[in-house]
Amino acid sequence: MSNFFAMGGYGFYVWTSYGVFLLVLLIDALAPMLRRRRVIALLRGRYRRDVGRGSRA
Amino acid sequence: MNKLTLWFHQFGSPPTFYRVAGLLMPWCYGIGALLGAIALYGGLVLAPADYQQGDAFRIIFIHVPTAWMSLFIYFFMAVNAFISLVWRIKISETLAMASAPIGAAFTFICLVTGSLWGKPMWGTWWTWDARLTSELVLLFLYLGVIGLNNAIEDRRQAARAAAFLALIGVVNVPIVHFSVNWWNTLHQGSTVRLLGPSAITADMLWPLLMMMVATKFWYFGSLFSRSRLAVLELESGKDWVRRIALGASNS
Numbered sequence: 001m002s003n004f005f006a007m008g009g010y011g012f013y014v015w016t017s018y019g020v021f022l023l024v025l026l027i028d029a030l031a032p033m034l035r036r037r038r039v040i041a042l043l044r045g046r047y048r049r050d051v052g053r054g055s056r057a
Numbered sequence: 058m059n060k061l062t063l064w065f066h067q068f069g070s071p072p073t074f075y076r077v078a079g080l081l082m083p084w085c086y087g088i089g090a091l092l093g094a095i096a097l098y099g100g101l102v103l104a105p106a107d108y109q110q111g112d113a114f115r116i117i118f119i120h121v122p123t124a125w126m127s128l129f130i131y132f133f134m135a136v137n138a139f140i141s142l143v144w145r146i147k148i149s150e151t152l153a154m155a156s157a158p159i160g161a162a163f164t165f166i167c168l169v170t171g172s173l174w175g176k177p178m179w180g181t182w183w184t185w186d187a188r189l190t191s192e193l194v195l196l197f198l199y200l201g202v203i204g205l206n207n208a209i210e211d212r213r214q215a216a217r218a219a220a221f222l223a224l225i226g227v228v229n230v231p232i233v234h235f236s237v238n239w240w241n242t243l244h245q246g247s248t249v250r251l252l253g254p255s256a257i258t259a260d261m262l263w264p265l266l267m268m269m270v271a272t273k274f275w276y277f278g279s280l281f282s283r284s285r286l287a288v289l290e291l292e293s294g295k296d297w298v299r300r301i302a303l304g305a306s307n308s
Contacts, residue, residue, distance in 0.1 A: 017170040020166060020169050021170065028158070
């Protein structure tokens with residue numbers, strides 16, 4: 001098993017590469033999901049305000 | 058209208074696009090993750106070590122697929138930029154702009170893994186040779202498109218300007234691809250060839266090709282996720298967006 005992680009002495013290069021790959025793609029997937037929450041909350045607030053103004057008028 | 062044009066028009070309408078992209082997105086992510094996991098297992102565990110490079114060659118299973126994606130996404134972005142500039146199709150504009158950050162991510166991974174591979178094999182993290190430099194230019198093009206798109210207040214105008222830049226930058230795509238043939242570079246030539254036999258054994262080839270398919274699926278998952286959101290923002294004055302924002306849970 002430790003042989004597997006050593007990667008014939010190239011462990012640092014191989015595992016850093018795979019780490020960067022997984023991390024960047026994970027961020028790529030999470031970023032729009034988090035932004036979506038913000039956008040929906042923003043739009044919801046805006047629509048509710050619009051409705052509120054409408055009823056007072 | 059024939060069936061195809063009809064389908065195209067329907068898919069091009071923002072509410073339909075939003076719905077269909079929402080249905081496809083989890084499948085793209087799921088298939089991408091599953092195939093990616095199998096390919097990683099094949100590349101890290103099953104494939105034998107290279108006779109010259111030992112285990113360091115295993116970086117190929119992410120370096121090469123991300124390099125292919127960096128070009129594929131740029132091409133996809135440029136085609137959509139062209140369609141949006143000529144026919145003013147809103148969805149193409151959205152797809153082009155949503156592609157830029159994903160392309161930048163893949164290009165970044167390609168450059169970093171290349172650097173991590175270059176250090177033990179070439180003895181240097183970086184060299185200004187044709188392949189590396191043109192790939193770096195590709196990253197700057199992606200960043201330029203993102204920057205320009207964010208710099209202009211009006212969404213439609215911003216997208217048009219950025220689409221124009223994306224379209225001009227497409228000349229760099231064949232330069233990246235053919236750089237290893239056109240110039241003497243430190244970077245090795247193509248290992249996998251469409252025409253003729255590939256210079257790689259089968260137990261190394263299948264994880265590579267599977268990872269190529271996996272990254273494509275992942276890209277389309279991310280593309281749908283981002284473009285749906287962009288459509289919501291672009292159409293925020295419309296009733297269908299209002300219904301979604303007020304009705305749906307925060308997912």
